[in-house]
Amino acid sequence: MKAYKAYCFDLDGTVYKGTEPIPSAVAFIHALQKKGIEPFYITNNARMTQKQVQQKLLKMGICAPEAHILTSAIATAKYISNHYPNATVQMIGGDGLREALLAENITFTSEQPDVLVQGIDLELNYSKIENACYAIQNGADFIATNGDIKFPSEKGFAPGNGSIAELIHNVTGVEPTYIGKPHPHMLAILQQLNGFEKEDMLMIGDNYDTDILAGIGFGIDTLHVNTGVTPTESVLKKDIQPTYCINNLLDWQL
Ligand SMILES: [Mg+2]
Structure with a gap:
């Protein structure tokens, strides 16, 4: 199979699945590292900081440099920094997003922001949503880390960031710019930061509708694994196929 320079893994x-590593993926990552290739990790999760993702991976036996971890929060901060230089920002979100915005020296405000940025916030309340709606009606651009409607928890599906963003969209009539997968912004930022050619990049993921579509939309090769959200039989019915479709990463010959 073709060799790539940038193997971009969804998480x-x-x-892993929640707190459990997926052994075939861990073995594959170790094999890449043995060949001197350090993979990248691209997650829509905006709650965790790079360091928190790094520590989670370390517990699973994966050593990942912080700079190779891209969350939708970091991508959002870089997107704002690129597209809205010197803008003031009002934020709904957790530590991951706050830290990412601070790292880009973005100025926070609680009144008349240029940009309203929204990520998952476990302390969300009515007044935060209300104020976000007012800011957008007063002309702030609306940017959301990701549009995931729900995510699995032990008890069932929990509301994802996209559900809250849709609520604000319903009130204001303004659709957010979503940064996370399936939009190609995260892959574009990774390419920009590292100077890869598109033909040297491979997006690896379990979710056709986010990971694989992000790769296809960005114009790079994609690899679907049957270890998570989208089963292979559903992928095979899609109009646009991933470049590769495998059961798990043990089936990939480096
Ligand atoms: Mg996934």
């Missing part, structure tokens, strides 16, 4: 459902 949940691809490298």
Whole structure:
């Protein structure tokens, strides 16, 4: 099979399931590292900081440099920094997003922001949503880390960031710019930061509708693994196929 320079892994459902590592993925990552290739990790999760993702991977036996971990929060901060230089920002979100915005020296405000940025916030309340709606009606651009409607928890599906963003969209009539997968912004940022050619990049993921479509939309090769959200039989019915479709990463010859 073709060799790539940038192996871009989704995390949940691809490298691990919740707190459990997926052994075939861990073995594959170790094999890449043995060949001197350090993979990248691309997650829509905006709650965790790079360091928290790094520590989670370390517990599973994966050593990952912080700079190779891209969350939708970091991508959002870089997107704002690129597209809205010197803008003031009002934020709904957790530590991951706050830290990412601070790292880009973005100025926070609680009144008349240029940009309203929204990520998952476990302390969300009515007044935060209300104020976000007012900011957008007063002309702030609306940017959301990701549009995931729901995510699996032990008890069932929990509301994802996209559900809250849709609520604000319903009130204001303004659709957010979503940064996370399936939109190609995260892959574009990774390419920009590292100077890869598109033909040297491979997106690896379990979710056709986010990971694989992000890769296809960005114009790079994609690899679907049958270890998470989208079963292979559903992928095979899609109009646009991933470049490769395998059961798990043990089936990939490096
Ligand atoms: Mg996944």
